[in-house]
Amino acid sequence: MSALLSVRDLxxxxxxxxxxxxxxxxxxxxxxxxxxxxxxxxxxxxFNCISGxxxxxxxxxxxxxxxxxxxxxxxxxxxxLVRTFQNVRLFRTMTVVENLLVAQHxxxxxxxxxxxxxxxxxxxxxxxxxxxxxxxxxxxxLREVANREAGNLAYGQQRRLEIARCMVTGPRLVMxxxxxxxxxxxxxxxxxELILLLRAEHDxxxxxxxxxxxxxxxxSDHIVVIDQGRPLAEGTAAEIRNNPDVIKAYLxxx
Amino acid sequence: MPxxxxxxLFSAAVMLVLAVPILGIQITTEGSSVSLVGELHxxxxxxxxVFVFKLLERPLSTLxxxxxxANLLPxxxxxxxxxxxxxxxxxxxxxxxxxxxxxxxxxxxTLALIYVMLGLGLNIVVxxxxxxxxxxxAFYAVGAYSYALLTEYFGLSFWISLPxxxxxxxxxxxxxxxxxxxxxxxxxxxxxxxFGEIIRLxxxxxxxxxxxxxxxxxxxxxxxxxxxxxxxAKADGNIPFHEFFxxxxxxTYRVIFLYLLALLLVLFTLFVINRLIRMPVGRAWEAxxxxxxxxxxxxxxxxxxxxxxxxxxxxxxxxxxxxxxARQGFINPESFTFIESAxxxxxxxLGGMGSQIGVxxxxxxxxxLPELARQFEEYxxxxxxxxxxxxxxxRPQGLLPSKRPRMELxx
Amino acid sequence: xxxxxxxxxxxxxxxxxxxxIYALIAIGYTMVYGIIGMINFAHGEIYMISAYVxxxxxxxxxxxxxEYMPVVLIITLTMAMLITSAYGWSVERVAYRPLRxxxxxxxxxxxxxxxxxxxxxxxxxxxxxxxxxxxxxxxxWRFGDAAGFQVYLSYMQVMIALATTAAMVGLTLFIGRSxxxxxxxxxxxxxGMANLLGIDTDRVIALTFVxxxxxxxxxxxxxxxxxxxVNPFMGFIAGLKAFTAAVLGGIxxxxxxxxxxxxxxxxxxxxxxxxSTEYKDVVSFGLLVLILLxxxxxxxxxxxxxxV
Numbered sequence: 001m002s003a004l005l006s007v008r009d010l011x012x013x014x015x016x017x018x019x020x021x022x023x024x025x026x027x028x029x030x031x032x033x034x035x036x037x038x039x040x041x042x043x044x045x046x047f048n049c050i051s052g053x054x055x056x057x058x059x060x061x062x063x064x065x066x067x068x069x070x071x072x073x074x075x076x077x078x079x080x081l082v083r084t085f086q087n088v089r090l091f092r093t094m095t096v097v098e099n100l101l102v103a104q105h106x107x108x109x110x111x112x113x114x115x116x117x118x119x120x121x122x123x124x125x126x127x128x129x130x131x132x133x134x135x136x137x138x139x140x141x142l143r144e145v146a147n148r149e150a151g152n153l154a155y156g157q158q159r160r161l162e163i164a165r166c167m168v169t170g171p172r173l174v175m176x177x178x179x180x181x182x183x184x185x186x187x188x189x190x191x192x193e194l195i196l197l198l199r200a201e202h203d204x205x206x207x208x209x210x211x212x213x214x215x216x217x218x219x220s221d222h223i224v225v226i227d228q229g230r231p232l233a234e235g236t237a238a239e240i241r242n243n244p245d246v247i248k249a250y251l252x253x254x
Numbered sequence: 255m256p257x258x259x260x261x262x263l264f265s266a267a268v269m270l271v272l273a274v275p276i277l278g279i280q281i282t283t284e285g286s287s288v289s290l291v292g293e294l295h296x297x298x299x300x301x302x303x304v305f306v307f308k309l310l311e312r313p314l315s316t317l318x319x320x321x322x323x324a325n326l327l328p329x330x331x332x333x334x335x336x337x338x339x340x341x342x343x344x345x346x347x348x349x350x351x352x353x354x355x356x357x358x359x360x361x362x363x364t365l366a367l368i369y370v371m372l373g374l375g376l377n378i379v380v381x382x383x384x385x386x387x388x389x390x391x392a393f394y395a396v397g398a399y400s401y402a403l404l405t406e407y408f409g410l411s412f413w414i415s416l417p418x419x420x421x422x423x424x425x426x427x428x429x430x431x432x433x434x435x436x437x438x439x440x441x442x443x444x445x446x447x448x449f450g451e452i453i454r455l456x457x458x459x460x461x462x463x464x465x466x467x468x469x470x471x472x473x474x475x476x477x478x479x480x481x482x483x484x485x486x487a488k489a490d491g492n493i494p495f496h497e498f499f500x501x502x503x504x505x506t507y508r509v510i511f512l513y514l515l516a517l518l519l520v521l522f523t524l525f526v527i528n529r530l531i532r533m534p535v536g537r538a539w540e541a542x543x544x545x546x547x548x549x550x551x552x553x554x555x556x557x558x559x560x561x562x563x564x565x566x567x568x569x570x571x572x573x574x575x576x577x578x579x580a581r582q583g584f585i586n587p588e589s590f591t592f593i594e595s596a597x598x599x600x601x602x603x604l605g606g607m608g609s610q611i612g613v614x615x616x617x618x619x620x621x622x623l624p625e626l627a628r629q630f631e632e633y634x635x636x637x638x639x640x641x642x643x644x645x646x647x648x649r650p651q652g653l654l655p656s657k658r659p660r661m662e663l664x665x
Numbered sequence: 666x667x668x669x670x671x672x673x674x675x676x677x678x679x680x681x682x683x684x685x686i687y688a689l690i691a692i693g694y695t696m697v698y699g700i701i702g703m704i705n706f707a708h709g710e711i712y713m714i715s716a717y718v719x720x721x722x723x724x725x726x727x728x729x730x731x732e733y734m735p736v737v738l739i740i741t742l743t744m745a746m747l748i749t750s751a752y753g754w755s756v757e758r759v760a761y762r763p764l765r766x767x768x769x770x771x772x773x774x775x776x777x778x779x780x781x782x783x784x785x786x787x788x789x790x791x792x793x794x795x796x797x798x799x800x801x802x803x804x805x806w807r808f809g810d811a812a813g814f815q816v817y818l819s820y821m822q823v824m825i826a827l828a829t830t831a832a833m834v835g836l837t838l839f840i841g842r843s844x845x846x847x848x849x850x851x852x853x854x855x856x857g858m859a860n861l862l863g864i865d866t867d868r869v870i871a872l873t874f875v876x877x878x879x880x881x882x883x884x885x886x887x888x889x890x891x892x893x894x895v896n897p898f899m900g901f902i903a904g905l906k907a908f909t910a911a912v913l914g915g916i917x918x919x920x921x922x923x924x925x926x927x928x929x930x931x932x933x934x935x936x937x938x939x940x941s942t943e944y945k946d947v948v949s950f951g952l953l954v955l956i957l958l959x960x961x962x963x964x965x966x967x968x969x970x971x972x973v
Contacts, residue, residue: 051551077553089548091541097663101534102541106553108534112562115533116526126534134663146663169552271751275718277790279725288724288799296790386773433958440704440773441957444908448950451905459943592901596781603774636785642778647763650771 004029004064004205005050005081005173011058012045012229019045023059023231025224027173027205032195034208034216036240037226038249043209044086046226047177050207051083052076063173078106080172084162084179086209092151096142096161099150100133103165136164140194156187163194173205174198180212188215195219217241225249262308269304273297315648348517352510360506360513364581366621367516368574373601373613374523375570380599381607382531382658383563384543385435386443389450390598393423393568395457395590397575402470402585403463412476416576423572424565431564436557450595457587469586475508476515476580483508512581519577523570524610530566531658539563540658593635600638603645606652615654668814675816676938677931682822682891684930685829689884690907691914691922692836693753693877699853699917700873703769706776707756709904710783711878715749715885716895717791720798727799734801742828745882752783753878757871780904788897798893825887832883833923836876840919845872853917902946906933909953915966924964 003026012020020042027033035043049056052073061069068076091099101108109115109125137143140160145153150161159179166174176195180188192215198204210216216223217237225232225240227249233240240246278297279290352360372394379387400419404410410418434445457464464470475483481495485503495511496503530536538559542549546556579585601620605612624634645652690712697705722741731737760779764772805819840846851859852869860866888903889895906929914925929949936945956963 053547053550073547073550074553074555077551082553083551085548085551089545089551091544091548093544093657094537094540095660095662098537098661101661102537102549102554103552105534105538110534110538112530112533112535112566115535116529118529130661130663137663143663147660165552268751268755271748272755275721275748276714276787279721281717281721281724281791281796283796286797286799288720288796289728290721290724380770384768384770386770388777434954437957437961440769441912441961443706443773443777444704444905444912445954445957448905448909448953451902452947452950455943455947596777599774599777603778607770632789633785635781636789639778639780639782639785643760643775643782646760646767646771646775646778650764650767 002065003027004031005207006062007046007050007059008061009059010046010049010056010061010069012042012049012054013057018229020049020056020226020229023224023226023229025222025231025234027207027222029172029205030199030203031221032199032206032208032219033222033224034210034220035224035226036210036213036216037232041226042229043226044177045229047083047175047207047209050076051081051175077169080170081175082166082169082171082173083175084159084166084177086177086181088155088158088162090150090158090162090165092149094150095147096150096153097130097133097137097146099161099165100136100168101129103168104129104132107170132168136168139167139197140164156183156190159183159187159191160194163198167198167202167204171204173207175207175209177209178211179208180210180215188212191215192219258309258312262305265308266301266305269301270297273300345521349514352513357506357509360509362622362625364509364513364516366618367513367520368578368581369598369601369617369621370520370614371516371523371570371574371577372598373605373617374520374527374610375567375574376598377567377602377605377608377610377613378527378530378563378570379567380602381609381613382536382543383539383560384607385560385564386440387446387564387567388443388592388595388599389446389448389453390567390571391590391592391594392446392450392453393427393571394575394578394594395453395587396423396426396568397572398579398585398589399457399464399470399575400572401576401579402473405474406470412474412576412580416573419576420569420573423575424569426572427565427568428561431561431568432557435560435564447592447595450590450592454587454590457590465586467586467588469584469588471584473579473583473585475583476512476577478511483511516577516581519573523573527610532661535559535562536658537661596635597638600642603642604653606654606656608658609652609654609656612652612654612656616652671809671814671816672938674808675814676934678816678818678822679938680931680934681927682825682930683934684910684927685825686884686888686891686903686926687907687910687929688923688926689829689832689880689887690903691910691926692880692919693874694908694911695914695916695919695922696849696873696877698911699919700849700856700870701761703761703772704776704908705756705761705874705877706773706904707760707779707783708877708881709900709902709907710780710787711749711752711756711900712881712885712903712907713895713897713900714752714783714787715745715878715882716889716899717787717885718745718748718882719886719889720796720895723798723801737801738824742883742886745886746879749878749882749885750875753874753881754871756783756878757874761870761874762867780900784897784900791897793897795894795896798889798895800893801890821891825891828883828887832880836880836919839876845869849873906946906949909949909956911963912953912961913956913963915963918963918965921963921965928964 005027008024010020010023023046035046037043045054048054050061052071052075056069059069060067063079063081066079068079091102108129109122114122134143137146140163142157142161142164145157150158153161163176163179180191183191195206196219199206220237222234223237223240224234225246232249233243233246274294274297277300278292278294280293282289282291376387376390379385397419400422401412401415404415404418430449434442458467478495480492481498482492483495486494495507538554542554542556542559550556597620601616602613605616624631690708693708694705697703719741722744723737726737726740756779760775761772764775802821802824805817808816840849848859848864848869849872851864852866856866910925910929911922913928914921914923932952933945933949936948
């Protein structure tokens with residue numbers, strides 16, 4: 001089985017600082033994979049390299065066999081790889097449903113002329129986009145706040161909206177950067193269920209950065225540990241839990 | 255209070271240092287000899303004003319905060335129900351008005367409508383897409399010279415030149431924007447500023463084509479389905495408007511016709527922009543302005559989306575330029591200086607970025623007021639500059655801020 | 666040397682003179698950009714105001730009967746630097762400081778408003794006309810073929826070179842050695858961090874505006890003396906050119922601004938000599954666009970990494 005996402009020997013250098021060095025791992029279709037590591041280990045840098053916000057200085061990233069490293073962020077997204085951000089980045093002054101409509105920009109009719117004339121095909125595509133938005137609002141339980149400004153939502157709702165905004169693009173792989181940060185135990189459990197639902201019913205794989213070890217251990221099929229930009233260990237939850245290096249470098253600290 | 259007093263005194267002292275040399279001392283030249291004349295009272299007046307202003311600043315700003323424009327205007331919801339009716343009435347009035355007004359007033363109103371067009375066009379770029387374009391006048395110039403040259407060299411009519419001029423301006427916008435729009439916002443501002451200057455310099459120096467500083471004259475006025483508004487028809491076999499309808503010749507017909515034409519162009523502009531902001535591209539503009547990084551992560555191509563705003567804005571500038579050339583009958587590079595860009599920007603800023611009704615009112619105010627108070631004309635740009643600074647400090651969202659209309663999901 | 670060779674030397678002299686002026690103004694742009702990441706659009710007007718202040722001081726001194734050149738020059742430069750610094754400080758205070766933390770477009774527009782305001786303020790106070798300045802330093806050296814083309818190096822040009830060098834050395838020492846200079850560098854690295862470490866960043870920002878204005882004052886006075894004429898519009902184009910110089914050298918970098926100024930000055934002087942005087946501005950702005958496209962970090966700038 002060929003991997004959905006394959007990261008090979010990824011390296012990122014900022015001036016004299018080698019932030020990421022020799023990181024490799026795979027995400028197979030239908031898997032939930034977590035990247036863990038102490039603060040400043042380079043996890044988010046790995047994310048930025050994969051999602052096209054940084055151009056990695058070495059190594060290769062490919063999605064379904066196609067090389068995506070070096071592509072700009074919006075092209076990576078169009079290949080079916082979308083992400084959330086460590087500190088939620090919603091379009092705060094736009095309404096919840098418009099956040100989901102914008103996310104479908106590459107799926108709707110953006111031709112200026114057909115839009116100006118409101119052709120039938122244009123209206124059909126707009127209606128379909130609205131329907132998808134409605135569907136995902138139902139999935140994350142935000143339908144009743146659909147027409148409110150995104151910036152006014154509670155923090156947990158914002159986190160869910162950001163995930164829905166990813167899903168509405170119809171991705172193959174969703175990358176979540178610390179989705180549980182700042183959530184209460186109840187909300188974390190809901191997030192846990194949501195991630196499993198995405199995998200079970202919507203055929204997406206999930207790549208996760210997370211500090212909440214309980215969440216990570218519960219839902220991950222595979223865990224990659226990074227320390228100081230270098231890969232430290234990888235394996236299943238059980239393997240990681242018992243790996244002496246990991247315990248020393250990471251779990252031992254906390 | 256003593257703290258505030260101390261602050262006010264300090265500000266006044268600084269003002270004195272600033273004002274004494276420039277405002278308080280005047281250079282006079284007689285032949286080749288230069289001497290100074292003291293006008294120190296001006297400097298003291300300026301310092302006094304600053305002192306009073308600083309003392310009152312805090313109470314004043316709380317006062318301003320309380321009388322929020324939102325409280326003065328009827329609520330948006332109530333406006334929404336009557337909106338179509340109000341709009342219809344306003345448009346009908348705008349069509350009837352020129353027949354009751356003086357010729358001079360109609361002429362000024364036509365000029366104001368040109369600025370409305372420019373303001374609405376620049377509003378796409380600055381207000382909706384959040385891109386600061388300081389060389390908007392360049393597109394205005396491209397439109398104006400397009401018509402002037404097309405009619406001079408190829409004998410094309412206004413109605414054919416109008417879309418061509420708008421298209422050429424859009425092309426210029428595209429060619430300039432394509433490389434520049436991937437840069438950061440302030441670079442865009444300075445590059446567009448430079449571009450505006452380049453266009454003006456080219457117009458000034460390319461004598462063979464543009465007539466240089468002398469410009470191009472005898473630009474024909476628009477026709478109404480081929481009817482000219484001249485005393486006698488210029489083209490063979492044409493009959494002028496007044497003969498066709500069996501009227502006495504009067505220059506007023508032409509003035510009114512130009513006004514109505516400008517009004518139609520403004521309505522067309524409004525229609526197009528109102529469609530645009532409800533379309534995916536309108537949503538994308540706002541998203542990009544709000545958070546470019548998040549937009550990219552969702553597959554929006556920032557360069558293309560900004561380019562669409564820039565090009566569309568440019569095309570309306572070109573359209574306004576075509577009409578301007580036709581109305582004036584004569585153009586030269588003097589009409590296309592940075593000042594023009596600054597005025598249009600002031601209109602957008604004052605009206606409220608992204609607010610169309612605000613931009614329309616601001617354009618009317620900023621063109622009509624100086625006409626009414628001609629004796630203060632030399633203070634016009636001074637006031638515009640000041641207004642831009644003060645608006646950014648107190649009401650960066652403009653006098654009449656508004657939100658893009660939202661798509662709603664029934665809940 | 667052949668006539669062509671002499672022509673060439675003359676253009677280098679003219680280009681270096683012009684370039685020194687651009688460099689002095691460009692430093693104001695580059696320092697402000699380095700620290701708050703914004704273009705100070707009013708900087709060109711500050712330079713224009715300094716030319717007026719210089720003119721007024723010189724005229725005032727001559728009315729008082731003080732005409733001994735070194736004294737006049739020193740008093741004029743000092744006064745111009747002081748008053749212009751006050752303008753720089755006030756611009757920051759009025760148009761930038763209240764807007765800290767606003768969306769980028771907001772201070773940009775207020776700065777443009779400030780620039781329009783200042784230009785019209787001077788125009789109203791002093792008139793829109795050109796004002797000619799009596800030459801303070803005249804004469805120079807001539808080289809080359811007495812019958813054919815002669816290279817002319819005026820005392821004024823030497824003066825400009827000297828004053829520019831002195832200002833640059835002073836600035837470099839200030840930034841490199843003094844406490845405040847260190848604070849400046851810290852702020853341009855990371856303003857948030859500098860603030861946490863107890864540096865009063867507001868003060869540092871004000872200081873960069875003041876330093877920029879003081880250097881622009883040197884440029885303004887020198888230009889007034891060199892061309893012998895000032896008007897309220899001289900700041901617009903000069904500001905645009907100096908900004909080009911700053912970008913050319915790498916915005917944010919002080920040595921870059923110096924280098925960029927010289928390169929732009931030379932480009933311009935060669936364009937007007939060998940191509941066309943009318944299009945020299947077009948060439949400069951074209952250069953700006955080209956640099957931004959192909960090397961937005963300029964000659965000496967550092968690439969900036971976007972924070973996600």
